[in-house]
Amino acid sequence: MRESTVGKPYEEILEEAYERFEAAEDFTVSIEEEFALLDPETLDLVNRFEEVQAAARGTALEPNLVGELIASEVEVKTGKQASFAEVPAALAERRAQLAALVDPLGLALGATGTHPWASWRDQRIIDTPHYRRNDELLGYVVWRNNTFGVHTHVAIRGADRAVRVASAVRNWLPELLAVSASSPFHEGVDTTLHSARTQVFTRFFPRCGVPDALPSWAAYADYVRFLYATGSVDEPTQLWWSVRPHLSFPTVEIRICDAQPDVAEAQSLVALMVSLTARCARAIDEGEPLPDHPHRLVEENTWRAIRYGLSGELIDLERGDVLPARARVERLLEWVQPVAEEIGAAPWLRLPERNAAERQIARHAEGASFEEIYAEQVGLTVPAG
Known part of the structure; x- marks a missing residue:
């Protein structure tokens, strides 16, 4: 379980975080995936996390399994991986371990950003x-946040550098969301969105969504001090930004993405997130200019990604042009390619012909029910063999 830091002096939290960043080893990676716990017959959400947690005790999965808000959800972590090369296998292994754990309990797993019909x-x-x-x-x-995502932690050496990397990554959050969109259905409604999860989470929670760009650790620390001093937060995880320098780990954490039903697409998405983070760090090291788009403009593209995902258009904020979302992502793939090759992520970078949201929307247009569509996504969740 997540350990509460309520009551810990915020200056101590900031000092310890700074020291961790200064001593960090670049580009180690940890991934967190959130899964729905389901009745295998009805595919309804079931409140049985505590049984899953108990079953994990004494197994290899125990240190990598945690609760995530609701009792019908479970999170598994890859744990710290020394390089990206170890991540794809770790993702598949954790899914297989979790499936093996829950199957004897009479449970199945789902991994779309929202459950299609369950009520909060x-x-x-x-x-x-x-x-x-x-x-x-x-x-x-x-109470309303019954959503499922995938979070990527990439270690960044240097506290100032980590804040600058997070500020750079924010410019491409819409592209990441467009690729990952997997939640067109929510509470029994065809929402017409490609990522209902993002609309639910980022529009409900405070201190959420696209953050402001910050130039330095000092600026970030001053903001954290302000939040504590005004009683706005009492622990650092209450900054729920879509990308953030993490105050418990020396990582930049990307939190924008929907959960992925297909493990191969999860591996590819994570490769893009890690490559983008490393590419931004390399650009900072080499003095390469990076965009610094205003919050309101990144939010404009974020809305387009929420509404239309990969099927829509995104704005080239440098030129003011409007391009197909796929073209924007293809440009991003080209930009991160050199660092992706360096860190071993390049073989995993690929853009799906249709992402999970597009597949589900197409099936619904053909007349398939929510139950049929969700069953197809559940069937993709655990790798065969």
């Missing part, structure tokens, strides 16, 4: 200090 009213908040605190602070906001 039927989900229970897990009983941990961290999530009890979020429940107290946020109430309805946290």
Whole structure:
């Protein structure tokens, strides 16, 4: 479970975080994937996390399995990987371990950004200090957050450098979201969105979505001090930005992406996120100019990614041109390619013919029910063999 830092002096939190960043080893990676716990017959969400946690005790999965807000959800982590080359196998292994754990319990796993028909009213908040605190602070906001994502942590050496990398990565959050969109259906509704998850999460939670660009660790630390001094937060994880320098790990964490039903697409998406983070770090090291687009313009593209995903258009904020989202992502793939080759991610970089949202929307247009469509996505979640 996540350990609460409520009551810990914020200056101590900032000092320890700074020291960790200064001593970090570049480009180690850890991935977190969130999964729905399902009745295998009905594919309804079921509140059984505590049983899954108990079953994991004493297994290889125990240190890499945590709760994530609701009792019908479970998160697994790859753990720290020395390089990206180890990540794809670790992702597949964790999914297989989790499937082997839940199958004897009579459970299945789902990995789309939202469950297509489950109601938030039927989900229970897990009983941990961290999530009890979020429940107290946020109430309805946290109750409604029945969403599933994939988070990527990339270690960055140097506190100033980490803040600058996060500020650079924010410019491409819409492209990452467009690739990952997997949640067109929510609470029994065809939302017409490609990522209902992002609309639910980033429009409900405070201190969420696209952050402002910050020039230095000092600027970031000053903001954190302001939040603590004004009683706005009482632990550092309450900055829920879509990309953030993490205050518990020396990483830049990207949090914008929907969960991925297909493990191969999860591997490819993670390769892009890690490559982008490393590419931004290399650009900073070499003095290459990086964009610094205003929050309002990145948000404009974020909305386009929420609404239309890879099927729509994104704005080239340098030129003001409007391009197909796929063309924008293809340009991004070209830009990160040299560093992707350096870190071993290049073989995994690929743009799917249709992402998970597009597949589901197409099937619905053909007349398939939510149940049929979700069953197809659930069938992709665990690698065969």
